[in-house]
Amino acid sequence: MDPTDFLQDGTVSVSDATYAVCRTDHTHPGAFATIQDETETTVVVEQDTVETVDAHEIESGWTRLTFEMDLPFELVGFLAAVTSALAEVDVSVFVISTYSTDHVFVKEEELAAAVLQLEELGCHVTD
Known part of the structure; x- marks a missing residue:
């Protein structure tokens, strides 16, 4: 499978919300995402609710781009294609993958x- 096949005519939606990525010691109700490993917990919350998070560090000002397509597990290089293209124009990313799709902040x-x-990759970007 070629990742560019998924990008060509694929839909990417831009969230209306602005997000904050927070390093904390616990989960947070209402978080868009919670990532826990053996050393830390990261929660992604809408920025207007960040004051409710007991966070050690907060990185604010992120916009979520959601790839509105089911991405099979055997697809190789999808995120590499996206992040490489964004790196070419000096865009930093924070990525969260779900079971079937990816969110690039x-x-x-x-x-x-x-x-x-x-759009240069062939994606339809929508609000």
């Missing part, structure tokens, strides 16, 4: 450059 000030680059 970009800083608000880098959103326009990210959208243009994804």
